[in-house]
Amino acid sequence: MSVAPFPTDETPLDVLIVGAGLSGIGTACWLQTECPGKQYAILEARDTIGGTWDLFRYPGIRSDSDMHTLGYSFKPWSNAQAIADGASIRHYIQETAREYGVTQHIHFGYKVVEATWSSEQACWTVEAEQRVTGHRQIVRARFLFMCSGYYSYDEAYRPEFTGEKDFRGPIVLPQFWPKDLDYTGKRVVVVGSGATAVTLVPAMAEKAAHVTMLQRSPTYIVALPGQDAIAKGLRRFLPERVAYGITRWKNLSLSMLTYRIARGLPSLTKQRIVKMAAQQLGPEHAVDPHFSPRYNPWDQRLCVVPDGDLFQAIRQGKASVVTDEIDQFTPAGLKLTSGQELPADIVVLATGLKIKLLGGMQLTVDGRVCQANQLMVYKGMMLSDVPNFALAFGYTNASWTLKTDLTAGYVCRLLRYMDQHGHAIAVPRREADVQPQPFLNFTSGYIQRAGQVLPQQGSRRPWQVYQNYLLDMLTIRFGRINDGVMHFGPKGSLP
Template sequence: MANTQTLERKSASTDTEHFDVLVAGAGISGIGAAYHLKTQTPDKTFVILESQESFGGTWLTHKYPGIRSDSDLYTFGYRFKPWTGQPIAAADKILTYMNEVIDDNDIARHIRYNHKILSASWSSADKRWTVEVKRSDTGETVRITANFLWMCQGYYDHSKGYTPEWDGMEDFKGEIVHPQTWPEDLDYKGKRVIVIGSGATAATLVPAIASDCAHVTLLQRSPTYFIPGRNENELADELRKLEIDETWIHEIVRRKVLFDQNEFTRRAVEESDAVKEELLAGVREFLGPDFDIDKHFTPSYRPWQQRIAFVPDGDLFQGIASGKASVVTDHINRFTEKGILLKSGEELEADIIVTATGFNLSVLGGIPFTVDNKPVNFADTITYRGMMFTGVPNMAWVFGYFRASWTLRVDLMGDFVCQLLKHMDEKGVRQVEVALRPEDKDMDILPWIDAGNFNPNYLMRSIDQMPKRGSHPEWQHNQDYWAEKDIIPTIDLDSSEFVYS
């Protein structure tokens, strides 16, 4: 990919490069941000800094067997780029799709790979950010200034996944692997493999390797809800038979999927027992009436308190039904030379143990931020709709949805940020930040998200690092796309929570 920047400007006083907007990250969010900048604010100069060697973010970082989306691509794909493949797609298909967006919109020349942001400092006097960057390809440190930062680097540490410290791990004679750092030369053919975990990664990995392993065991502490179903969209297929234009198909199918998701989410809250039984019935269809569904696939929480992964064609359950895979629900006592000793006293023997136990949260990439030489602790800030933070000027952060596709918010925020940039130009101002209003004086200040609403382990482990939310709707990321799709486009940029200078 070419990455020569042709829209750069030089600062008048130094050789530091200056841009109107600096986008952090060339993953699904960063590429989406670039599209919106090019189409909605074509007069703005911008650069995308990416620490990895290419675009893709998660879809580049994760290389474990079978990696695929757990959201349908009609909504995980951008609203402006039709998706024409299966609803659940492998990483290589998603990367191909992103590459087409980059090529179609001449985005490559704006991207600088192997550029890791070391620090970001805001100066109210200069009305700009100064970003120190380390180039991993040359080892040099460069400096870039920007009027506005658009943080699109996701919310977890790409360099290392989360693995709990279990007793005896050093005693195990086999290999211990985390999916996030999957070794390219890992040979699991004919081996006994244990996959620890119960989420989308484990559900993807087990069927992907089951046919090559001697046996693979899914070991989980507690069950997770899954949605098994055919990896197809009947409406899209029918419209294609009618030779409807793909742009129309994308919009129609996208709206239908979103409508269905909204109804499912509503029912998960209001009719949780019925939804629970429907989900378990889907699993039972593959595993039969004699399988212990209550023990292995019935969670203790209501549907949608944690993310529900789609299992295309029920491949996880087909693997279990065939005998190539099995599921064990128990607590780990310790690792042994041969494998894992469970609290029940059973020992599972293995040659390879995969810890599909989640990731480490990374708030804004773990980058040290300062505002007028004062360090920013984001845990002390309050979020404006999960997009901007009190006391931090000229910056937006993309944080997507848990119950809907991440990219839906990328598009909504693309509109919001571009409108904000144009509004600042119209007002003739160079700085904007969000601030609590007089009516917010006695507002309750709460954790980033309501644990009773959504409580995945990775978020609960690190909730103290996250910005705070307020009890008033403007000061929280409500995780409700179906409300935000109407709210965000109608935000009054002259309302009192926006402070310009």
Template sequence: MTASTATTSVPQHVDVLVVGAGLTGIGLGYHLTTLQPGRSFAIIESRDAIGGTWDLFRYPGIRSDADLYAFGFGFKPWNKDNAIADADEILEYLQETIDENDLGSKIHVGHKVVSADFSTADARWTVTVERTSDGERFEITAGFLSSAAGYYDVDEGYTPHFEGRDDFRGEIVHPQHWPADLDYAGKKVVIIGSGATAVTVVPVMAETAEHVTMLQRSPSYVMPAPRKDPLPILLRKVLPDTAAHKITRSVNINKQTLLYNASRKFPKQMRALVRKVNIKALPEGYDVDTHFNPDYAPWDQRMCVVTDGDMFKSIAAGKASVVTDRIVRFTKTGILLESGDELEADVIVTATGLNMVPFGKIPLHVDGNKVNLPDHVFYKTLMVSDIPNFTFTVGYVNHAWTLKADLVAQWTCRLLAHMDRHGYSTVTPTIDDPTMTRSPYIDMGTGYVNRAMHLFPQQGSKGPWVVAQDYKGDRQLLGKDPIEDSALVFTSATAKTLATAG
């Protein structure tokens, strides 16, 4: 795609400005094109390429951790054999979506949002944008602003302090900043971490490294999953791609829902099941309880997917190993552990997590006053109290991200249509229950979540202010329930008088 980077090609005003040209932004662009065909919009992206996560991360083996029949768009069938797809396959899929729906002219890469201010009097956002190629700044006005920036800090990953880091004579790499020329063939590699990134990198690096050690402070739940899903491959032989995709998507979503609900209702049984699967996949006599039996219940944190059991195979072949211990310090030649052992390393990979940030770190203002996000509350997990004409997308923690992205995009288009029909220029979620209590947006034991929740708006204890992480419920709440809500306050475009839809 030849996305524009020239200032003159970025519109001075649009009806809807979308921030982020990853999977979420491209999906929203599709829905705006099809459901709001007369409305002008632009998608701006701070990086120099589309794709978001799938272009940002370049570590070996990067792939989805959900099957593409659920993780892909609901409107575009995934017709490749790999259900668990590599980043380049996902980028190709996104490019196809852009080309098929003529979205290229709407996407402007290399443009970073510096700040955004909503004027109540003018019923519009003024967004300050910096062109990254030369640092020049200019303004775009928009009637509506939508954040498709996700919640990763694209500038910097998370690395805790390691005593003696500067003493280490080898290379230290964070997966978010993977050097294109890193040579680890025939070398000893230690990967610090036990999450999705670590279990992805281990088997790929083990193919050419002398040995790879995954060093973890505590275990995570790890489950094998087939790269290829036999169901759609069979269905495509007898049905059109669209029908095969629809059936597979429904089956896989229900399967994931069943797994999650069973984990929450029957944690002991699910723990035993995961342990049984791990024992079968690992060498006889392997210490599963030390390395793969967490002290928390299944789905208190996300489960890690091991494609075709590749990490287990690397362990069985002696190419990789897992060490569960705590780090005392880095040394000249490796890492000293609390047990007294020292792991030798030529390369250390700090797969220690990500930094979460709300709305791409964009400072939001209303009538010149900066919004302090933690003072606000999420509305239906797609708007924020007291911030007019603004939606955002953050996916599920227990389902594929795109399931939520599709629902948010469709709801946003329904909202815009509703405002047109009634002549409204602004919509603002307003807390209508002073007795409502508040709690963190996401309640999980995951480190990168807990480190960041103080930066985000909170969730409420009742009504549309609850963050339920419930795809089935959101299909009703966002897909079918009326837009009208006592918590939404609309302003007339003509008289500028408040009107609450009820």
């Protein structure tokens, strides 16, 4: 796609959105609907819409959340597949952007490198670099909305192993999947046990000679129907929006209920998930140790396999699971710490993401450089003592978009409140008696590695990060804008 021309008017934009993925496009649609007079633009570092769903192109790429909750609240998901492939999700995002007239507001190929706030002007000055030419462009905006995700698009988490140079085959990272990689009839080892690995294994097994998933420790894996039978039935008798709304709330309620049960009764939940895995595998395949994790359910995110495709590939002998660690690469494969050797023609390192907040840009407020890990998150979406700024960050135990939809709706409420009361600045002020806590209570490796990157949450509201849609809805959608923590004022200095 071509790069849209930048506005030449010296007047700052009302809102600058960074990122044209699922969150950024949704935010723009909310702005156009709820704040139709606001002038906005979107900066997107890549050359197309879609974010994650355009970047990842590995075999089988799909959502691990149902699309009736991962989809936008205002745009029904009409595809029959509830657990959808990446191309379908990308098409959905692009279709939404076209329908709402968002595409014309996107400036492709510009990566934000620095954002500087001036209280005197009540304005952000954002410096963006054209990734092809290196040209720097300055954009000014009254409100900055970051929808750039939470991981690096340029780097993945990539552990190094002894003997890699001796291995005769390719070593592949899913985030940078080679277009010309032919794995037909090849022996493949996928290293990892997260959502990417459990997606890759059955997809590659369709053409490979055999695929082995090599994991250090098992993950909870749950088989769910690829299609939602209730959604399919409702669409036959009800208008599309009504059917979508009912299905959305049904799935949302079910996910919250199962999460609460899992956290309240972890041992019982573990037994149930492991038993379901055993039923999927059949009597010829052992569930322990490969599908019986050491941690409790939802200490890490559960993996969903539509229609049990991973288990089916194992039953058919096309795939297998090995629980062990890599000692070193050999010319013909991998030698494990147990002494076992895994033959491989191709090794795929599905070893995780590298967390990167705010797209890696430098954030400065009135000459003070802000470090994200020293800031506290207000209502899960704004940063302490950073004015006119919001961050789209979704749920870890439910669909990402549920939270980003709430965030976009809140920002629209906030902007309207500021207009009604003549305020130029809105800033959540950190309270001295609120104790800092980790932003996410997750034991996943990529979260643990990001301790110096992620901000903090607080010990009480409105600084707590709920992993609960109903609590967030009460706090964000219906809570008071002027709550005593959010401070307002005119141009000149921070209130």
